[in-house]
Amino acid sequence: MILVIAEHRDGKLNRATLETVAAAQTASAGAGGPIKIAVLGAGVDAVAAEIAAADVAEVIVVDDAALKDYTADGHVLALQALIDAEKPDRVFLPHTYQTRDFAPALAARLKRPLVTDCVSVKDGSYVRPMFQGKLQADIAVEGPHLATFQIGAYRADAMKAGGSPAAVRKASIAIDASKIRQRPEAPFKEAKQAVDLSQAERIVSVGRGIKSQEHLQLAQQLAQAMGAEIAASRPICDAGWLPMDRQIGSSGQTVAPRLYVALGISGAIQHLVGMKGARTIVAINKDPEAPIFEIADYGIAGDLFEVVPAMIAELSK
Numbered sequence: 001m002i003l004v005i006a007e008h009r010d011g012k013l014n015r016a017t018l019e020t021v022a023a024a025q026t027a028s029a030g031a032g033g034p035i036k037i038a039v040l041g042a043g044v045d046a047v048a049a050e051i052a053a054a055d056v057a058e059v060i061v062v063d064d065a066a067l068k069d070y071t072a073d074g075h076v077l078a079l080q081a082l083i084d085a086e087k088p089d090r091v092f093l094p095h096t097y098q099t100r101d102f103a104p105a106l107a108a109r110l111k112r113p114l115v116t117d118c119v120s121v122k123d124g125s126y127v128r129p130m131f132q133g134k135l136q137a138d139i140a141v142e143g144p145h146l147a148t149f150q151i152g153a154y155r156a157d158a159m160k161a162g163g164s165p166a167a168v169r170k171a172s173i174a175i176d177a178s179k180i181r182q183r184p185e186a187p188f189k190e191a192k193q194a195v196d197l198s199q200a201e202r203i204v205s206v207g208r209g210i211k212s213q214e215h216l217q218l219a220q221q222l223a224q225a226m227g228a229e230i231a232a233s234r235p236i237c238d239a240g241w242l243p244m245d246r247q248i249g250s251s252g253q254t255v256a257p258r259l260y261v262a263l264g265i266s267g268a269i270q271h272l273v274g275m276k277g278a279r280t281i282v283a284i285n286k287d288p289e290a291p292i293f294e295i296a297d298y299g300i301a302g303d304l305f306e307v308v309p310a311m312i313a314e315l316s317k
Ligand SMILES: Cc1cc2nc3c(=O)[nH]c(=O)nc-3n(C[C@H](O)[C@H](O)[C@H](O)COP(=O)(O)OP(=O)(O)OC[C@H]3O[C@@H](n4cnc5c(N)ncnc54)[C@H](O)[C@@H]3O)c2cc1C
Pocket: 206, 207, 208, 209, 210, 232, 233, 234, 235, 236, 247, 248, 249, 250, 251, 252, 253, 263, 264, 265, 266, 267, 268, 269, 270, 271, 274, 284, 285, 286, 287, 290, 302, 303, 304, 305
């Protein structure tokens, strides 16, 4: 049995959860065995009902006031008890910041191996990038284990829906709130404004080809016309032209939008590992040999200062 751990915030499931269910469906098609989904929180019936639309055997809810706000200890306590009771062979999680916070402790408590940042699963083994994406390793694990899946490795819309909603069951797990050491506070003000680019549908990303900070407004106009988020390669964020949370790549965010428009980005491997999961990649670069064109679906070899205004004009028609 595969148990998928759902992730949600403010009553909304994130896309990474749907992608992880799609990974579980792929894995179970090969090796067999049912899929169950765990939803943790307080008052999460609506979230459980939503994910019950997936083609899975069951949705298990751990509903406890102690889980109202996310804490690593709360998640470890609840999931350790749930996994001890349900005995899944495999536990699948989305490779999000939240998972990174608690999954290592959970794996240690369970004495199970944890394979992180997987991009695919086949015949019981996992593929994950190593050395900044230069190598892909095949990881074979013996016995029960946990695995996390990179954002965009599987597509959310590849998640199969069931003919009828899956059964939703409440697990009888009591959480000892006194064992939770973290005391969550209100989110930082910056965090409130910070954008989670991993959930963005469209992204316009700017590289050093933009030349100077005042030209950023050109990219911003294009993003606005497309209803896209703005992002950047590392040199742009290092220069302070955009905040760090807009950086895409190995030392920034990993994203998987439907559409990624790269303006004046060369396509260094450290950038590519952060955005190669995008469904459609459009690259504009004046160097026809730029490596970004190797992964672009549409390439425009031209000067972005001519191409972008033309795109904005066309989009605003
Ligand atoms: C440990 C480590 C971690 C890193 N992490 C990251 C990371 O997370 N994210 C990241 O992005 N990078 C990262 N880097 C940096 C990475 O190696 C590259 O240096 C960086 O991605 C290059 O950014 P760029 O493409 O914007 O700039 P450049 O490589 O300088 O490319 C600029 C491009 O713009 C084009 N251009 C110039 N003028 C125009 C014009 N008028 N119109 C159209 N095109 C034009 C040029 O042809 C060129 O291809 C990391 C590096 C290291 C060593």
